[in-house]
Amino acid sequence: MKVWLIGAYGIVSTTAMVGAKALERGIVDKTGLVSELPPFKKISEYVPLKFEFGGHDIRPLPTAYDAIMEHWESNRHFDREILDAVGDELKKIKACKGTALNCGEGIRELGRVETLEDEGLTLREIVDRIEKDIKGFADDETVVINVASTEPLPKFSEKYHTTIEGFEEMLDNDVKEYATASMLYAYVALKLGLPYGNFTPSVGSSLPALKQLAEEKGVPHAGNDGKTGETLVKTTLAPMFAYRNLKILGWMSYNILGDYDGKVLSHRENKESKVISKDKVLEKIMGYSPYTITEIEYFPSLVDNKTAFDFIHFQGFLGTKMKFYFIWDGIDAIVAAPLILDIARFLLFAKKKGISGVVKEMAFFFKSPMETDVINTHEQFVMLKDWFEKLAEV
Ligand SMILES: NC(=O)c1ccc[n+]([C@@H]2O[C@H](COP(=O)([O-])OP(=O)(O)OC[C@H]3O[C@@H](n4cnc5c(N)ncnc54)[C@H](O)[C@@H]3O)[C@@H](O)[C@H]2O)c1
Structure with missing residues (x-):
């Protein structure tokens, strides 16, 4: 399968890339992957453990290899031999320039940042560019996951956020004040029929307008904020x-x-x-x-x-x-990275089973799961297992 990562040069994203490539080569074991537990054995029939990566970022680094080197030098969070064995694969992954619209002051901490809005683009032009980038990579088995820095709470608008018609109007009229980067990426993913997972607390697809879009397009989505530590x-x-x-x-x-x-x-x-x-x-x-x-x-x-x-x-x-x-x-990236692969697999599985809208049964992976009050980890695990077993039988 293919995974498009928003925030592709982050430590969670690049550690997930290293892990996926190392698993493919059989040089690491599957510890940490929920989707490899016995109850989910059948998932490999639908989504084998084989991943290709692309994504957006706002730091203009040459490739994902430069990003993981920077993270590895300061953290040394896994054996260097693993990185050396798969490094060439990461040199082939280059992120497209993304948007950081209304992502707050914190973004300045990332150092040199280049964004689509710096080019003076309108909202409609920004989403068109994001769409072009994702289309150039995606196929029928692609999932989009947001692993970018956490953005501030958006300024909520009844007019632009509650229906997809209102959201489109916001884009057409270039009302930047009410748009944030995470909702623009989520909009494009769902519009293209690609399952979307939100590993961050940013608003993403939880906006009512985008939930409507997911239902209309028949696309599964899940979030928010990975539950890891x-x-x-x-x-x-x-x-x-x-x-x-x-x-x-x-x-x-x-x-x-x-x-x-x-x-x-x-x-x-x-x-x-x-x-x-x-x-x-x-x-x-x-x-x-x-x-x-x-x-x-x-x-x-x-x-x-x-x-x-x-x-x-x-x-x-x-x-x-x-x-x-x-x-x-x-170690944040080590507990988070395998979940990126799990979330991608379960979302693609859901798509293959014709599921659309919020996959609340994936609550197990998130701190603030959408559309469910089941927060107890034990209950969430049973919910995930029952959902999977039932669908896998069909
Ligand atoms: N255990 C965990 O690590 C964990 C758990 C839950 C949630 N999260 C969330 O996952 C996200 C990623 O965590 P991380 O440790 O990898 O952070 P990180 O800072 O290493 O990576 C974030 C990446 O996103 C990029 N980015 C920032 N804004 C962007 C935008 N608008 N568009 C595209 N790219 C953008 C940055 O340049 C950076 O490369 C954070 O929001 C974090 O809160 C992490």
Whole structure:
């Protein structure tokens, strides 16, 4: 299959590329891939583990190889031999220039940036260019995934965001104020009939107008915001308190991370989307709102080695208060990259099975899954498994 990555030069994207190529050569094992677990065995009949990559980015680097070299030099997040074995494959991947419309101040942290809007293009011209780039790569087995930096919350417009007719009007009248990059990419993917996955908290295809477009075009889509680290642990652990009827009084989550992601998120408006995405989960699992503190702070020397400190204050029998602490020391790109391949495979599988609209059964992969309140990781896994098994039988 082919995967078009928005943010193709990022650490998650390039690590996914390295991993996919290394898997193809059989030089690494399949640890970390959900789609390779026994319940999903049949997926290889529909979507083999073989990927070609293309994408958009706003950093003018020569190829994906230059991008992964930069990430690898600062993180050394996997064995150098793996990179050497597949490096030539990444030299063939060159990202097209993308848009960073209304992506906020945080984008400046990425260094030299070149965008379509710098060329003075209108909204319609921007989407036409994105469409031309994707069409030049895509076939019937292509999925688009947004792995670009997190953008700020968009300025919402009833007129332009609720129906696809309104959205088209926004494009035709060049109303840039209400458009953000992620919605423009999502619009093009869905318009072309390509399944779309949103690994970021950015709005992407969750706009009502774009949900309508996906239904009309019969395209599956899923998001938002990959569930990979602290939120994964939180939504796996919180059900334990619920099952044992222990009352969570307060939950503090303090995340520190470096790298480009951390730099961009150190900007208040970019961070806002992420904090909302991480903060909402407890209320949905517990049915009440415990007191929460959710912080994300930039910590340069950690680069991609994100650390999360969580403190949980809870109440048990006889009103007695107790404490629980955990520390998650994850390497962000390593926990995220295999999920990019999983999401791409499940979305293409969904398309092959004629599924359209939001695939809520893929909630398992996301912090803020669309159109479902199932946040409990255990329930999400069962939901994914049941959905897959039922469809695979047909
Ligand atoms: N575990 C994880 O790493 C994890 C989990 C959930 C979500 N995410 C999200 O995934 C995204 C990527 O994370 P990362 O660590 O790879 O970040 P990164 O900063 O390494 O990569 C982002 C890439 O996107 C590019 N970019 C930024 N804005 C763009 C735009 N408008 N169009 C095209 N390209 C653009 C940047 O130039 C960069 O190459 C972030 O939004 C992050 O919050 C990551």
